[in-house]
Amino acid sequence: MSAILDVSDLRCSIAGQPVVESVTFSVPATGITAVLGRNGVGKTSTLRGILGLIHRRGEVRLAGERIDALPTHRIVQRGVGYVPEDREVFAKLTVAENLALAERQRNPRREFVAELFPDLVNRRDQMAGTLSGGQQQMVSVARALMNDNQLLLVDEPTKGLAPKIVTEVADALEEAAKTVPILLVEQNLEVVKRLAHDAIVIDSGRVVHVGPAREILDDEDLTQRLLGVHAERQADAGTAPSSEAHS
């Protein structure tokens, strides 16, 4: 299967401190690929490094073309949508303004987004900072879906959300993945199991395993060894493990 994103020997640092040692992986041109790993192993930093939001070295190719020397806004303009950890909506802008800011193309996908998140249409004039966490996450995902992207980078979209909202966000990502490949950092293994076809496991700033997501998550020993958590137990609890914080 052809890859939409090829990452080779990516190394990232924040304030001179290395946060990603050397990761190499590819993201298939279809479906959802999960990035898994324990707490603080560099999953979020990997996504931010790909986007150029933190200092990075190494090679990153989008659809075969190098993007590692480009500034963030140019990478995004090439067709990379980003849903950051902790939503990062603009609190003092309305929902409509948050979405309008994300529009890059002549015909933004407003109807598609409105169908996915009808609640946002009703709340278009509400300040984003007054929305619930789930609604803010919908704004964050909706911003990334406004354009016809080549790839979406989605960072912990279900973090801290109520189970019902987790399902809604997962539904939206599943729908979105029909038209655009997604690289997903996610701690909720039930969501990963439902959505992801492939998985990349990072540990200590390096890729330690690549394979089908189910192969990892259905093998309790492998899950325990790579992620330090039992997928079954997490499913029983219904949420991401409390010992896991964001990386």
Place this chain on the structure above:
Amino acid sequence: MSTIILTLVTGVGLGALYFLVASGLSLIYGLMHVLNFAHGAFLTLSAFLGWMVAQALGTESWWSFLVSILVGAAVGAVFATLTELVLIRPLYERHIEQVLVTVGLSFAAVALFEGVWGTDAIPISGPPWLKETTEILGARIPNVYWILMLAAGLVLAALVLFLKKTRYGMIIRAGVENRSMVTALGIDVRRSFTLVFAIGGAAAGIGGVLAMHYSTFVSAHLGSTLLIFAFIVTVVGGLGSLTGAAVASVLVAVLQQFANFYLGGTGDFIVVILLAVVLLVRPSGLLGRKA
């Protein structure tokens, strides 16, 4: 009663002048995290060139007064834009160096202005109406204060409309909140840096020409004097908050005028005390975001 009215209205008028300088400072800091010490230089150059234009057109006519204000705004905008493009942009994300370069520019600019226009203050004149007074509830208010208030009101309205109704305004508001997320939406935030500098420079330019009429002279140090109070206003109002700058401008200037009149000319001292109290009690300023 008439003294209170006089002090209050002249305080609001002086606050209007502070706002014209502080609005740009606040927007620039809010978006770029740069304390722009060169802002006073934008103001001074605008005043000098505005005065030259007014002299050429005839200082007493309203037409030349209006043109000199427009020239001041244009000069301020061009000077600020060049400063951003040539000095600030190459130091992108290096905030300390950016601040230092603006300090250097402010010193160099004053020396240059002294070299060109001399070290003495140059007396200026304008439409005669500006020197007359208007009686309000027994208080005779110098007319220049009405012009200051009108100009600040128009600039505030224009800035609010721009920030609320245009895409660039939206980008600037979003950038003040979270600059990196703006770039992560595919927007080149550096363009809005230049724009904010230009807008701030234009407002300072208008302020420069009006400050000249308020002081009835123009000198190489016109901007430096006002810049100190503009910084105080910006900090008291909350760095990055336009509304905060507007409220603090009036608050600081009214307090300053009342202290000058009723507390034996201690206006400047009281203003510094106010700054200290705000920094101790509410470091983010009256309407600023908490760190």
